[in-house]
Amino acid sequence: MDATVNLTVNGVKWTVTTDAERSVLEVLREELHLTGTKYGCGGGRCGTCAVLMDGKRVLSCTIPLSEADGKAITTIEGLASGDSLHPVQEAFLEEGAMQCGYCTSGMIMATVALLKEKPRPTDEEIVSWMNVNLCRCNGYPKILNAVRRAAEKMRR
Amino acid sequence: MIEDLLDETVDPQLSGQSDESCQELKLSRRTFVQLLGAGLLITVTEGVSLGRRSGGRSRGSITVAARVHLNLDGTITVMTGKVEEGQGSRAQLTQAAAEELRVGADRIRLVMADTALVPDDGITAGSRTTPYTVPAVRRGAATARELLTRLAAKQWRVDGSALKVRDGAITNPKTKQTITYGDLAESKEVAEAFKQGVSSDVAVTAVSEWKVLGNSVARPNNRDLVTGAHRYPSDIVRPNMLYGKMLRPPSYGATLESIDLSRAKAMKDVVVVRDGQFVGCAAPSSFRAGQAIEAVAKTASWKTTTAHPSSKEIFSYLKERARSGRSRANTRGSTEQGLARAAKALSETYEVAYIQHVPMEPRAAVAEWSRGNLTVWAGIDWPQRIQGDLARAFGISSERVRVIVPDMGGGFGGKHSGEAAEEAARLAKASGHPVCVQWSRAEEFTWAYFRPAAAIECKGGLDSKGSLIAWEFTSINPGSAAIDTPYNIPNTRILSVGSDSPLRQGPYRCLAATANNFARESFMDELAAAAGADPLEFRLAHLENQRIRTVLETAAKHFDWPARRKRVTGDVGVGLACGTEKNSCVAACVEVGIDRRGGEIKVNEVCEAFECGPIQNPANLLSQVQGCIIMGLGGALREEMKFEDGRILNAGFADYLVPRFRDVPKIDVHLVNKTDIPSAGGGETPIIAVAPAIGNAVFAATGVRIRSMPMRGGLLKRA
Structure with a gap:
């Protein structure tokens, strides 16, 4: 309908x-x-x-x-404004936190939402929040680094 | 043809590296005129002679122009048939070309996997990009550089060896004369020179001289991945495009006897196609196409075939249907005599479940017909192969089919076949519109092919001193990857045996090596225990291969193996495993935590050492090794296809459990850079040590040997 x-x-x-x-x-x-x-x-x-x-x-x-x-x-x-990327996008680039990249937009959006709610997430809070997001390249270690880096960037 | 492809790539005889089966494929003289994204015109007017070998190794000669094109802006377009699916080929091949052309990686524009533009570099599989395509691109680029240098020398009337090439410019150090690649871009002499074949013996840059290779060059289009601008195969949008859905049988082998299409035909803007067993609908939205399929599915009458085995009985099923095996070349001595002489003999069977690749992007394709020509954008591993498949399916010449593979969302060996491409092309032909087909997750779980299940029978004999004197290894169904033992044993008999797989099976990340190395390294651990030896010492005592010894000793050292082995308790175990495949070597030490009451196995830590020759891109290799380790946890502990009566029972993420953030252990990777041999691929072999090391750690803690993948923690409850 x-x-x-x-x-x-x-x-x-x-x-x-x-x-x-x-x-x-x-x-x-x-x-x-x-x-x-x-x-x-x-x-x-x-x-x-x-x-x-x-x-x-x-x-x-x-x-x-x-x-x-x-x-x-x-x-x-x-997320980006003109040529200038959102800090979370920058963090993913800087950490090289993508392999095939198909999960990347979901990972970045999840991170943006997380940092809005919890600007200083603990590792446990990051893992708990991100656990719904799958990466089949299994690039989780670098994605975790990117989330941590993004948190730092956004606090600056 | 799709089944042929799978048989071929799973067949041990065709996954080898021999040259005998090389076949030349002569393409007719033709002209490619294409506008690339950057507005650059490429014209290739050569009779292209492409070598194509079954199994994906590109051979024969191509012209320099088919590989390298100079652009006016000083950039260089380089063409390859390889696809990017997350393994890092785009950065690596960019580096390869940049290295030999003596420019920075940012000057290379790499065009990948478009049959109208690129040479056939074979299938993207089997870790072949590094040992075959990187050298092919390097030779193409080095030949181009030599030709350009020669032209400059001729123009300046000097000896070419006196000229220097740096940063895309050729310079005469004496006269300070300089000419850049951009200056030469439109030169007729260059066009003429580039008609020459790529030299097969051109010198490429020694590892010690690498300036671009060996560095962590980022994926060239990574910015488009974080902005959402990159268009994956499922993201391609064409004018007036429709979305397609197919009717799927209720079970494997079911055939459609009758169906009433009228309800779908009555729906607005819906195109319905039936051609024998094929029923598909195309509509302006996926939702509408899905509604149309649902409407006709209710009227379908199916004939189901003979009984299918269930996943519960799959291993006896495969064993009963095992065919006679071929002995491997390294079979030696007499295992009968060896086992008869043994002071201790063990005999065990290991079982490995079917699993899925589960790429994040399921199969997807967009097809468009124009004046009898078909263009398809698809997520597949070999554009030229799918081009041929489509040409045959539609009874047209390959010249009329163009296949383009945009960088896609994962594969892991699972995207060798072009089902979605053919489905989209059928619907596009019938509807007169471009059509996008993206498989649902349930379709990908059900109708894509699976990593083979395996039953592996192992026998081993130890003499009174605890040395291995006999080894029998019969691997039923998975194939022969990593089947040969690297250990020094006087009497061996190793067989790869086919069977009748009830599920459609095909390649996977390192394919059969995930099964064969699991069985071998677990059984080696059993024999070490029977010999009363430390698992590390036992392996080293039988291991001559210096490369494997190096990674094993590296992993053990960083993990602090001897000390941690002494600290094993009933709740915390450590284990190790090693292996070699595709000319690379891996070893892993793991620590597991055991909850026997809850039947849980948790991997706390993985320390892995990996060596694949000279490292071409350290950051990408690290990603591949980390990814293999974590992907390996899935197959080791949880992933398995459950099926019954020809139906998959767990075709979704709720019931098929893949690793998530919460499962990620502490990971410690040591990349061994061995520079005196050629580089090998690194995206597969790092997976093969993970499962056996986990099983060995579980045994160390509990004394329970789990001889199946996945290893169900529930077995520990009963024990």
């Missing part, structure tokens, strides 16, 4: 008329062509599709579009 939904994505207002059961992930990718947010499992178990909705981390594959009505969404494409 089609519905009309208003949402703001990376500061841009959109009115989307489509099936309200479609996931936010699918609408971002297929309607808005914001393909930086990736499909990983469709069931909220890998974190690959993480975005911010009203500043909080959500797994966009699990959110029907109808629930995003009136919400503000930030995707990986919305």
Whole structure:
């Protein structure tokens, strides 16, 4: 059943008329062509599709579009301002914290959300928060380094 | 053809390194004119003679122009058929070209895996990029540099050996005359010179002289990965593109007898295709395509085939169907006599489950037809192979098919086949629109191929002094990778035996070596225990291979093996294992924590030493080794496909448990840089020591030997 939904994505207002059961992930990718947010499992178990909705981390594959009505969404494409990267993006680059990179946008969005809630996370808090995100290249050690580095950068 | 490919790459006879099966593939004279992303025009007007060998080793000669192109802005475009899927080939091949062209890595624009633009460098698999494609690119770049130097020498009428090439400029030190690659970019003489074949004996830069290789060059497109700008195969968007979904059988081998497509046909903007067993829908959204498939699936009538074995009975099933094996070349002496003479003899069977590769990006492809020509963007490991497969599937010449592999989201040996590419092409042809197909996670878990299951029968005999005098090793189903023992044993009999796999199986990270090395290194530990020897001393006493000795001693030293071995308790154990495959060597020491009541095995620490010759990119190699160690934890402790009646029972992350952040142990990696041999690949072998070292540590703590992968902690509860 089609519905009309208003949402703001990376500061841009959109009115989307489509099936309200479609996931936010699918609408971002297929309607808005914001393909930086990736499909990983469709069931909220890998974190690959993480975005911010009203500043909080959500797994966009699990959110029907109808629930995003009136919400503000930030995707990986919305983090940098012009040529200047977000500190979390910088930290991932500096640590070389990606292999295939397919999980990277989800990892970065999760980190941005974490540092908003906990600017000084302990290692245990980082692991606990990030544990939903899968990396099948198993690049976890460098990703953990990137999260720690990002926390330091954002405190400066 | 897809099945052929899998058989071929899993077949031990074809995974070898012999040259005999080299076959030349002559392509007709043709012209490539392509605009690259940076607005650069590439024209290659050569009769290209590409060598193609089964199993993926590119041979034969290509022209310099097919490999190297000078651009006006001073950058250099370099072309390769290899794909980037996270293993680091983009940085490494960029470094290889930069090294020989005497420029910084930032001057190289690497075009990868586009059949319209690149030479066939074979399949991206088997750790072959480092030993074969890096040298091929280096020879291409070195030949280009020599030709350019020769042209400058001719122009200046001096001896070419007197000229210096540095930072993309050729200089005559005496006259201070200089000409840059950019100056030469449009030269007709260069175009003529680059028609020459790449020299097979051109000198490449010695390791001691490396300026770009040997450094931790970052992945050239890494910024696009952190901004979301990079388009993976599943991210390609074409004008008026539709999204496709396929009808899948309810179980393996089920055939479609009848189906009513009318409900899907009645849906707005939905295209429905049936061609024999193929039923697919394309629609303006994945959601709509999925709804259409659901609507017709309810009307489908299926004929299911004979009974399938379940995962519970898979090992007896494979053993019952084992075929006669081929003896390995290093079989020697008489194991019958050796075992009969032995003071102690052991006989055990190890079992290894089917597992999935689980790349983060499931199979994906976008297909577009235009005037009878097909272009496909796909996440696959060998663009030229899939190009041929598609040409055959649609009855057109290969010239009409272009396959492009954007840097993709993981593979681990699991993306050799092009199912999504063919599905997208069928739907695109029928609908008249470009079509994107991305497999769901459940589809990837069910319909992609699996790492083979294995049953491995081991027999070993010790003499009265505790020396190994007999070794029998019969490996049923996984293949022959790392099957030969590196240990010095007078009587050996080693067999790789095929069987009838009920699941579709194919390559994996280091393939059969994950199974064969698990069995061998676990059984070596059993024999060490039977001999009353320390596992490290026992191995070293039988090991002549100096490279393996070095990594074993390096790992043991950094782990402080002798002292920690003495501190083993019922709750904390240590174990080690080593191995060699694909011309690289690995050893790991691990510490496990045991919760016998809860039936839990927790890996606390892994110390691994790895050596693959001269290290070309230390940061990337470290990533590969770390990734192998943690991926290895999954296969060691949790991952296994569960199946029954031809259905996968755990086709999702809820029931198929892969390593997560919480599982990451303390990891201590030691990369041994051995500079007096050629470089070997490093993305696979580091995985093979992990599982046996864990099993050996569990035994050290508990006295319980777990002879299966995954090693279920529950076995410790009963023991």
